[in-house]
Amino acid sequence: MAATLTPFVQLEARNDSTAMTDSLSDLARQLDTFAHERDWQQFHSPKNLASALVVEAGELLEHFQWMTEEQSRALAPDKRDAVGAELADVLLYTIQLATALGIDPIAAARSKLNINEIKYPVDRARGSSRKYDEL
Amino acid sequence: MAATLTPFVQLEARNDSTAMTDSLSDLARQLDTFAHERDWQQFHSPKNLASALVVEAGELLEHFQWMTEEQSRALAPDKRDAVGAELADVLLYTIQLATALGIDPIAAARSKLNINEIKYPVDRARGSSRKYDEL
Amino acid sequence: MAATLTPFVQLEARNDSTAMTDSLSDLARQLDTFAHERDWQQFHSPKNLASALVVEAGELLEHFQWMTEEQSRALAPDKRDAVGAELADVLLYTIQLATALGIDPIAAARSKLNINEIKYPVDRARGSSRKYDEL
Amino acid sequence: MAATLTPFVQLEARNDSTAMTDSLSDLARQLDTFAHERDWQQFHSPKNLASALVVEAGELLEHFQWMTEEQSRALAPDKRDAVGAELADVLLYTIQLATALGIDPIAAARSKLNINEIKYPVDRARGSSRKYDEL
Numbered sequence: 001m002a003a004t005l006t007p008f009v010q011l012e013a014r015n016d017s018t019a020m021t022d023s024l025s026d027l028a029r030q031l032d033t034f035a036h037e038r039d040w041q042q043f044h045s046p047k048n049l050a051s052a053l054v055v056e057a058g059e060l061l062e063h064f065q066w067m068t069e070e071q072s073r074a075l076a077p078d079k080r081d082a083v084g085a086e087l088a089d090v091l092l093y094t095i096q097l098a099t100a101l102g103i104d105p106i107a108a109a110r111s112k113l114n115i116n117e118i119k120y121p122v123d124r125a126r127g128s129s130r131k132y133d134e135l
Numbered sequence: 136m137a138a139t140l141t142p143f144v145q146l147e148a149r150n151d152s153t154a155m156t157d158s159l160s161d162l163a164r165q166l167d168t169f170a171h172e173r174d175w176q177q178f179h180s181p182k183n184l185a186s187a188l189v190v191e192a193g194e195l196l197e198h199f200q201w202m203t204e205e206q207s208r209a210l211a212p213d214k215r216d217a218v219g220a221e222l223a224d225v226l227l228y229t230i231q232l233a234t235a236l237g238i239d240p241i242a243a244a245r246s247k248l249n250i251n252e253i254k255y256p257v258d259r260a261r262g263s264s265r266k267y268d269e270l
Numbered sequence: 271m272a273a274t275l276t277p278f279v280q281l282e283a284r285n286d287s288t289a290m291t292d293s294l295s296d297l298a299r300q301l302d303t304f305a306h307e308r309d310w311q312q313f314h315s316p317k318n319l320a321s322a323l324v325v326e327a328g329e330l331l332e333h334f335q336w337m338t339e340e341q342s343r344a345l346a347p348d349k350r351d352a353v354g355a356e357l358a359d360v361l362l363y364t365i366q367l368a369t370a371l372g373i374d375p376i377a378a379a380r381s382k383l384n385i386n387e388i389k390y391p392v393d394r395a396r397g398s399s400r401k402y403d404e405l
Numbered sequence: 406m407a408a409t410l411t412p413f414v415q416l417e418a419r420n421d422s423t424a425m426t427d428s429l430s431d432l433a434r435q436l437d438t439f440a441h442e443r444d445w446q447q448f449h450s451p452k453n454l455a456s457a458l459v460v461e462a463g464e465l466l467e468h469f470q471w472m473t474e475e476q477s478r479a480l481a482p483d484k485r486d487a488v489g490a491e492l493a494d495v496l497l498y499t500i501q502l503a504t505a506l507g508i509d510p511i512a513a514a515r516s517k518l519n520i521n522e523i524k525y526p527v528d529r530a531r532g533s534s535r536k537y538d539e540l
Binding site: 059065 | 313318321322324325327328329331332334335336
């Protein structure tokens with residue numbers, strides 16, 4: 001596991017309500033304990049965690065592979081729950097990978113959203129599915 | 136987008152400090168606005184969002200594909216930032232998919248962690264990478 | 271399915287022994303029959319086949335996610351067979367996607383290998399895992 | 406690389422026209438030479454090749470992620486070529502992984518197709534996208 005786990009620690013000391021004293025860091029702590037209790041850090045290299053993340057994302061996509069887009073917008077409750085379980089797996093590995101690399105996932109996400117605002121200006125991106133380098 | 140967006144709405148009305156009045160729901164709101172401003176909901180069927188999620192997870196894994204596990208535990212700062220950007224993309228699509236399906240990702244993650252506690256009891260899972268049905 | 275399925279037809283008419291009168295096109299024919307017998311073409315849009323391909327690739331990776339590279343070079347026979355079954359699934363969807371798009375997979379692969387020869391000249395790429403734009 | 410590379414060698418000695426003396430094994434040989442010239446075997450553990458395969462499958466899916474199924478059935482020529490290049494990458498890694506594990510990909514695919522015939526009997530599977538355990 002990364003030696004510098006500062007993002008989480010620093011934020012807690014500040015007790016900033018807009019900081020990571022929320023559900024995502026709670027989960028991060030629980031996952032960390034879960035892995036240590038089972039002596040699993042040996043398997044949790046970032047390389048392996050990134051693989052596990054893709055595997056779970058594939059299991060999530062599997063629920064939709066033969067569906068039409070319309071059907072995917074109107075899932076039956078049991079199918080929605082099954083998808084929710086895979087989505088949970090994706091989130092859990094995302095958090096573990098972030099922890100292992102000392103990355104604050106929320107800060108990274110905010111940063112990326114700002115970059116996307118610039119890459120996809122409303123007047124040029126509106127109604128288009130083109131990638132930013134094709135706008 | 137799904138008609139039943141109750142998870143987020145209900146939690147906010149209760150003004151529960153342990154609920155989704157945190158960074159993940161802030162991001163959810165920003166992503167929702169971002170997509171509406173650009174008239175992108177037409178492309179955001181759950182089927183398509185699940186595909187986009189896998190694609191980003193693949194881009195994240197690409198950074199590690201030729202690395203050894205040891206190298207992945209000691210990333211150079213610029214590589215760590217690049218991985219952080221892909222991890223952000225994965226989180227952003229995870230949130231958008233959760234919103235589209237009316238799923239509370241934190242609740243789903245907590246639920247899954249509880250299930251994992253049962254599937255992987257410490258005494259049987261300790262030090263082993265075996266899947267739960269092979270323990 | 272694509273209307274222009276010329277690559278396969280043209281090659282068979284020429285009766286060229288270096289052409290697609292081999293195992294891959296045999297499999298392509300069998301898969302085509304298999305899908306038609308089951309009235310499955312309705313589900314086999316290229317979009318869906320590409321999703322199925324990623325899903326199978328994820329199932330293949332799942333066998334390796336917690337293994338070390340060394341362990342992956344020395345698989346037990348039953349694990350090798352399990353991996354072989356997923357590799358088969360990946361190949362089957364690759365062929366079906368090629369058929370649906372009227373693409374000759376062998377020709378495309380040869381073409382890409384030639385491009386790779388240029389992108390990764392031996393004197394610059396030797397012993398390096400860097401991507402071509404970083405050589 | 407695997408010590409037992411018998412599937413390919415045995416088939417060539419027999420000079421069986423229905424065996425692997427065809428385009429797939431030609432490509433396998435070229436890929437092997439390509440990697441050796443560049444001293445790349447060190448990076449080509451099955452674990453790494455499986456990761457590379459998923460990454461390429463993701464790049465292939467990326468072309469379809471915002472498209473409708475209808476649009477994916479009518480690709481413009483340049484888009485079809487771009488997809489063909491990614492499909493080629495998937496096939497190249499499939500072959501390299503098969504070689505590394507001493508697996509005959511065609512034999513494995515034929516085997517899987519036979520298993521699928523049993524798992525999805527025409528009378529029960531016709532017109533349905535259900536998985537075999539839900540038929």
